[in-house]
Amino acid sequence: MASHRRSSQSGLTRSARTTVLSAAAATAAALAAAPAGAAPTAPADGPKARVDRLYAEAEKATEGFNAAAERSGVLRERVGVLQDEVARGQERINRMRGVLGSVAGAQYRSGGMDPALRLLLTSDPDGYLDRAAALDRMGEQQAGVLADLGREQRRLDQQRAEATRTLADLERSRAAVAAHKRTVERKLAEARTVLNSLTAKERQDVDGADRASRSGGREDLPPVAGGVSGRAAAAVAAARGAVGRPYVWGANGPDGFDCSGLMQWSYAQAGVGIPRTSQAQRGAGRHVSLAEARPGDLVTYRDDASHVAMYMGNGQVVHAPYPGAPVRYDPVGMMPVSAITRV
Template identity: 85%
Template sequence: MASHRRSSATPGPSRSARVTVLSAAAATAAAATAAALAAAPAGADPVRPADAPQARVDALFAEAEQATEGFNAAAERTDKLRSRVGALQDNVARGQEDINRMRDVLGQVAGVQYRSGGMDPALRLLLTSDPDGYLDRAAALDRMGEQQAGVLTELGRAQRKLDQQRAEAARTLADLERSRAAVAAHKRTVERKLAEARALLAAAPKDDREEAGRASRGDGREDLPPLAGGVSGRAAAAVAAARSAVGRPYVWGANGPDGFDCSGLMQWSYAQAGVGIPRTSQGQRGAGRHVSLSEARPGDLVTYRDDASHVAMYMGNGQVVHAPYPGAPVRYDPVGMMPVSAVTRV
C-alpha cells in the first residue's frame, strides 16, 4: 500500500545507464521533487507513480487492511450480541417457568374452591356436624382467595416482563444477523483485495516482484533492535510479548498466538501483560492517554493514517514492532514508516 512504504532509495547506476537523455526541464523537475521529499515529514506517504504496479499493490493491501479492521469490529460486535442473545433467551426461559408455576398455583386454588362450592356458606354452616372445622376451612378459603388475587397480580407483571424480554430478544437476534452479514461482507472484501494484489504481483515483471519482496513499509528488520530504557511493569510485559512474536505470520482476523493481524498483535501482547484493550486499531487509538511522538516510550501504541487502520507498538530508538500485511511476518520497522495518527499510552 502506498502509505505502507518509504520512498525507495536514489536510483543506482543500472537505472542511470538506461537514462540517455535528460533535458534541463526534467532535471529541474527532478530537483524540485527531491527538495519536496527532503522537506516532507518523516513517515510521509511515499511518492510512486499512481499507475505503477507496486503502487496498486500497495493500495490493495491498504484497502484489505481497512476491511480487516472492519471485519474485526463486526466480529467483536457479533460476539457481544451473541452473548446478549444467550442471556435474553435464558431470562425468557426462566420467566416462562415462573409463569407456569403461578398458573399451577392458580389452578390448585380454583380446584379447591370448586370442590368446596355448590351450597350457600350459611346453610352449610347450619347443616355441618363440625362447625369449628367448617369455619377453619372457610378461613382457609378466604386466605386462598387473597393468595389467588396476589398470584394473579404477579402473573400479570411477569407476563408483561416476559413479553418485553421476548421483544428485546427478537430485536437483538435481528441485530445479530445484520452483524453476521457485515462480518461476511468484510471477509469477502478482504479476500477479494488480497486476491487482486496476488494476481497483480504474479503478472508483474520479475524486477517488480523482487522489489515488492524487498520494499515494504520500512526496513523490515527481524533482528532485535536496542531497547530504550525506562520501561517497566505492564508496558515491559507487553513489549516482551510483542518481541516474542517477531517472525510469526500475518494472518488477517487473527490475534495469536500463532498468527496476527496488526491490531490482533497489540491485543495479544497486552493480554500477556494482564491488560485488556479493544480489538480494533481504531479502538486501540482511544485505549489510553495520547502523547506526542517525541514522548513515545516502549509499549506505546502507534496508530497510522487518518482512519487509524494500522497499529504498531513502539520499541524505542525509533523502531516499532508490528504485523505489516499478508506475506510479511511480524517484524521491526521505523516508527515513521507512514503517517502517524496518534501515540497512545495504555
C-alpha cells in the same frame, strides 16, 4: 535591436535561475519536513503502489471484519442470557398457574351453596369456620398470585421482545462479517493478481522497496529504549517474541496475527485488555506526541486508523504488515501516523 535581444536573454536567464532556486528550496523544505525514518516513496502509479493500496483496502476491511465479529460475539452471549431468562420466566409462570389451579379447585369443591346455609346445616360448625377461613386466605393468596402472574407475564413478554431484537441484530452482524470477509478476500486476490503479473524486474523493484522500508529487516531485534512501565514492558516483550510469526488476517495469536490482533494479544500477555480493532485501540488510552513516544505505545496509521503498530523505541515499531510479510520491525514513519496512544 541587439540591445533588446540581450535584454530579453538576460531576463530569461534570471527567470530560469529564479525557477531553479525555487525548486531547490521547495525540495529542501520537503526533505526537511519528511519524518525521520520514513520509508522511501514509490511512484504513485507503480506496481508497489497498486499492491500497497490493495493491501490497505484489505486491511480496512479486515478491521471492519474484526469489529463485526467482536459485536457478534457480544450479541451471541446476550442472546444466550436472554434465552435463559425467558426459560426461567416461563417456569415461574407455570408454577403460578399451578397454584391458581389448586385454589380454583378448592373453591369449586366448596362452592354451590350459600355460606350461611352451609353453616346452619353443618354438624361441625367449628370445622366449617376453620375451612371457610382457609378458603378466605386462599382467595387472598389467589389475588396475590394473579398480580404476580401479570407482572411475570409482562416481564416475560419484554424479555422475548428483547431476545427477538437481539437475534435480528446478531443476524445483521453476521451478514456484516460475511461482507467484510468477501471484501478482504477480493482485495487480497487482486493484490496477488498484480504481483503475479509483474515481470522479474518489477518484482525485484517491489521486493527492493520493501527491503528498503525495513531498514535492513531488523532481524537482530534492536534494543528497546528505557523508561518502560511494568505492563508496557511485558507487552513489548510479547511483541518482540512474536517477530517472525505470519500475518493472518482476522487472527489475534498466538500462531498468527493481523495488525490489531498482535496489539491485543501482546497486551493480554501483560494482563491488560484492550479493544480488538485498530480504530478502537487508537482511543484506548492517552494520546501523546511522537517526541514523547515510549516503548509499548500504540501507533495508529492513516486517517482512518486502519493500521496499528507498537513503538519499540529507537524510531522503530513492531507490527504485522500484510499477507506474506511476517511480524517485523519497521521505521515508525513508514506511513502517515494518525495517533500515538499510551495504554
